[in-house]
Amino acid sequence: MRIALEVWRQRSPEEPGRFVRYETAEASPDMSLLELLDVVNEDLVRKGEEPIAFDSDCREGICGTCGFMVNGLAHGPLKGAAACQVYLRNFRDGETLFLEPFRAKAFPLIKDLVINRxxxxxxxxxxxxxxxNTGNAPEANTxxxxxxxxxxxxxxxxxxxxxxxxxxxxxxxxxxxxxxxxxxxxxxxxxxxxxxxxxxxxxxxxxxxxxxxxxxxxxxxxxxxxxxxxxxxxxxxxxxxxxxxRGEGRAPTRHIEPGTPKRRR
Amino acid sequence: MHLDGKIPGGPLPQKWERRKLEYALVSPANRRKYRVLVVGTGLAGASAAATLGELGYRVECVFFHDSPRRAHSIAAQGGINAAKNYQNDGDSVQRLFQDTIKGGDYRAREGNVYRLAEVSLRIIDQCVAQGVPFAREYGGKLANRSFGGAQVSRTFYARGQTGQQLLLGAYQALLRQVQAGTVRISPRTEMLDLVVANGKARGIVARDLVTGEIRTFVADAVVLATGGYGNAYFLSTYARNSNATAIWRAHRRGAYFANPCFTQIHPTCIPVSGEHQSKLTLMSESLRNDGRIWVPLRAGDERSPEQIPEDQRDYYLERRYPSYGNLTPRDVASRAAKAVCDEGRGVGKSGLGVYLDFADAIRRLGADVIGERYGNLFAMYAEITGDDPYRTPMRIYPAIHYTMGGLWVDYDLMSTIDGLFVIGEANFSDHGANRLGASALMQGLADGYFIAPLAVGSYLARAKPPAIDDSHPAFEEARKATAARIERLLSVHGKRTAASFHRELGKLLWDQCGMSRSRAGLESALARIPELREKFYREILVPGHGESLNRELETAGRVADYFELAELICRDALRREESCGGHFREEYQTPDGEALRDDEHFAYVAAWEWREGEPPVLHKEPLVFEAAPPMQRSYK
CATH class of the missing domain: 1.10.1060.10 (Alpha-helical ferredoxin)
Incomplete structure (x- = not known):
């Protein structure tokens, strides 16, 4: 199948970013979206261009490292799945996917799809x-x-x-x-x-x-x-x-002037 | 050099107590004078860093992930063993010890393994106190399940996400110390070299993965918790970024590498679907509690599983190993799967797969119960393969999953370099030639919470490392060497990607040093790897530069180290002329195809010393068995 990608490329936080289009011919329905990015990246490297930077690690949806917007949806169209668990069989042949980083003021961008969380x-x-602290735990079943x-x-x-x-x-x-x-x-x-x-x-x-x-x-x-x-x-x-x-979190300060004599009640 | 495991004297149950008394102490007020560097934040690293921080040491924690919670321990599914005997089924510290020694095919140290079994009790206590949401019975008590290689139920679990919950417990403890100011963390920072000054580990050289800056970290003791090296095989269940560079660089600086050929191949992974595949996904061993493994009786039977009647199926594990059945240990189950596939009875398009069938369990217990136990695994399987395991059997095949080998450490978890401690999967210590399921989490946390913090303290109290800073020539040398290695990779401007070399090397290792190994195969691999490595340095292409986020550069550096490591793995496999645990040499098997151990000649730990420009030197640490005398390991 053919999938086209429009990927947000931004070299650094200081430089402006833009979408860049990548056509992929060798996509297969059994491939994951991140594996498609791997393929695109290997092509880019072979051409001497900088690959698309994106974070991923476990690739089974548990480490939380990956994630970007796919057509405006965080992690893509599947419910209950991280980006690494999205397989291309969920898209139509010939579809165009817009990939951009998670955006929030508290998530500064590092490069392309990589952000600081x-x-x-x-x-x-x-x-x-x-x-x-380690060592002061009671017997587990108590x-x-x-x-x-x-x-x-x-x-x-x-x-x-x-x-x-x-x-x-x-x-x-x-x-x-x-x-x-x-x-x-x-x-x-x-x-x-x-x-x-x-x-x-x-x-x-x-x-x-x-x-x-x-x-x-x-x-x-x-x-x-x-x-x-x-x-x-x-x-x-x-x-x-x-x-x-309950008034928690307010510090119970009682100011004592130096030299104040202790008074007996 | 004589290898001294430093096992305490006395009977097994008293060894650890005795050692704890022998440890020198650092008084609370003096602890903040010592800097301890912990590399890696998996179960072992996070728990060690947190505990050292609680004790009052100044801890620096360096890791390449963006957050300590991402380390690959997070992906462990099935559970963690502990000899609590809550099920009243005859478990005890002694029995967990015996199961682990036998499971490791008598290639682990008795003293270490006994301590692991002892400490297991306190790990569960600690984790529960931290709020780890283990599975519970209706009465509110902790639940257990069974795992491979044991006939008792001693595995504690949190759905299929036990590793995640244990790691979050350790991560939260770590961040509590960050807040308290005892631990400082450096995320997205990858260790690229160890600094040894005056014979002692005194720090590391690391690259800031965002800015590319080469940084140095100075410490009084260094703890490596950087995980296993299974990614040398390219396709594995490891996370994409798990790599061997930290331990390999320490090895090159003088830390011996023990039993590198002891790699674990997990029987229940989702089979490879195509060339583009980036990693393999594990389906937890716990599935074998309720799933039955089978292949068609007849070779080349291409009917769908539902069309194959009961009497034309071969439940080969139940047939060959009636007393353990589907819960035989991983090495045995993997080899059995390979054997039936070699006979042409494998299933799926590639013929490299066997069925893991839940139909019986669903009939017996209902789909709801099965869903409650394994729901997330079933969902994961369905997403990846497009098949629904509630209706049709899963297809599974063995894959590289764990490495029992690692840097050599003594009983105090210290390597052959003074002041360099190695914990968790990165060391070789407790699993012998095969690790039992749910024992990796146990070992990581035992090392991190309960052993390393005491051992490191004792080392500091005795060695009293003198003050040093990074202007010392050893730091200068290591920094320059690291920069030169990076420059070399960037300057080749060849035409092949690091990934393509990694794939080629991985396939070679899997074919010649995977589930079964032979002299001829290993010799051919040993001839081929240096050629491939030379080609790598001629043809590698790393675009961009070193002063920014550059994933290709990271990968290329890791692959460069895999070449050297791969050679050592094959060399060790060739030298070990016996079959034991995960190491199966075709020349050494019993008439019915089981591993044939040779205790007379190979009951030792093979510890390899790096020599620049010449072959590595083998040192042997003999293994002595007093409490669990070796016997043929039978699960029949």
Whole structure:
């Protein structure tokens, strides 16, 4: 089959980018979209031209490294699949595909389809964990977790941090990503002690990175290759609000003037 | 040089306790004076970096991915073993030890393996405490499944995404330390050389993959957690960027390479569909819990699977290995698949495939239960092949999946270079000649959470490495050598891509040093590889320049190292004149086609020393078996 590609080429963030057209004759329906890019790239290299830069690693939809827009859809037309899992049998013979990077203020472009998503790491670093040092864990089966809770936690924990939710969102909001981690840990007894603090810190970190606010457009859920449900955002909002109402995250400072004598009551 | 494994004395169950007491300590206030460099952020690297950070060392973590969470541990599917005996089916530390030693075909160290089995208990505790969402029973307790090479259920899992969830646990622990300021991370930075100064590992040279800048990192100890080298074979289940450069460069700087020919071929991967294929996709071993493997009884039977009646099918694993059936270990199952395909009974267009059939399990348990257990794997299979495994059997074929070999380390996970520790798949330590399913995650986390942090601390306390900075001549030399290698690749301006060379080398390795090996084949490969390497340096074409993101340059550098490594793999395979685990030499087999080990001559670890401009030198570390005396490994 024949597939034409219109690929966003941009040498560096400083230089302007543009779409460049590539005709491919040797596409086959059993080929993945990334394998088609490999073929195009090998041709370019043989001609002495710079290949299209794109990120990919595991090529089985779990590492979250790959991802770009295909005809305006994050990761392409398939539901619940990352770009590396999209096979050409999903396209028509002779179709033209427009490939462009995930775009968001917090995802600076590096080159062509490659972007910098380290903002997502910083959101996790703000509180997306259970604070437990190696060695101080109790026997694993001392805490019981209802199967349904474990399953719901797992549904949220399946996030691969690809950034599709952000690219698809009209506000470039990271709510689905942030909510997924808050929900994963919030469903488990291990996550309870830091639940409020986690929500406060992660939500604030996302805002500080320049991600937008959530207006429940719902595009993220459709784009998510792991089908993370919108409910994680509701959960995030609930945890955040509850923590605010409880007054968590406000530092309990009591200023003591030096030299103030201790008074007996 | 005499190879000393430094196994502690005393009976097996007391060795690790004893060693922990022997370790020297660094007091909490002094730990921040030491810099530890961790390369790689898979299960081993992330867990080691996080734990070292928690202890208070100044940790620098370098990796080529854009985020620590992308390391290929993320793709491990099936599970992680631990001798918890929650199922009350007779499991124990001793039994996990015995299964692992036997599974490795008696080519691993008893002391290491026993410690691994012991530590397995604490790994599960640690991961649960971090919030890893393991599968649960209705009563809220942890669930288990069975895996190959064991007759107990000791595998913990999180759907088919166990590696992902364990890695996220370690990644979150790591980022918590980044936030706390004990760990600094350098993403998109690839190690290209090790720096050895005054006989000690003191840092690395790395390339910033975005700007092309050659950077140096200085440390008091270096921990390599850079994974296995299976991508030398081109087509494998490894991630595209997994590569051997870090361990190969360390090898060239003096770290011995142990058992390079011990590569694991996984029996259940989706077969190759065409020339363009970039990688192979694994279908988890856990599928063999419920799937039955078969081929047509008659060679050349081209009917579709539904049309072949029960009595014209050969469930060859159940027939040949009745007590383990479809859950025989990976090496045995892979060879059996190759044997039936060689007889012309393989299925699919290429004839290189066997059926993995769930019809019985679906009849017995219902499609819902099967979907709950394997839904994501079935979906993945359907996307790749266009077939629906709920209706028609999967087609599977063996593929390169893991490397048991790696840099030689002693009991303290230190290589033959002082201060260079090697953990996880990058070392050779615990799996012998064949790794059991769900044991890689166990080893990565055992090394990272529980062993390396103590061993590294003890090394620092004893060696007290003197202050050094990157103006030391050793850094200067390594930096220049790295720049020269990059320049060489850029300056050839030939006509062939790195990928085309990689494909050619990979095919050669797979044909001559894959599922079965022979003297003639290995000798031909050893003649062919140097020719191919010379051609590579004459004809390689790397467009662009070194001062920016340049994927072709990255690939070319990795492929250049694969040539040297491939030669060592074949040399080791040729030298080991026996069959054991994943290493099957056609000349050495029992009359019924099983591996024929030679304990008298080959019960040793083969550790290879690099020599510039001359053949590598073999050093032997004899293996002593006291608790698990070698016997013929039978799964019948």
């Amino acid at each position: 380290s903002a997502l790491d910083r959101i996790i670093a703000a509180g997306g964990y259970v604070s437990v 805490s019981t977790i209802p199967k349904d809770f474990a399953e719901e936690a797992m549904d949220a924990a399946a996030c691969i941090a690809c950034g599709a939710c952000i690219a698809a969102c009209p506000n470039a909001s990271a709510a689905l990503f942030t909510g997924a981690k808050i929900t994963h840990l919030g469903k488990l007894p291990q996550g309870q002690p830091e639940r409020g603090r986690r929500a406060l810190r992660m939500v604030r970190a996302a805002a500080a990175e320049g991600f937008g606010h959530c207006t429940f457009a719902g595009e993220c859920e459709t784009a998510c290759p792991k089908s993370i449900p919108l409910q994680v955002i509701t959960q995030m909002n609930r945890d955040y609000l509850a923590a605010r109402l």
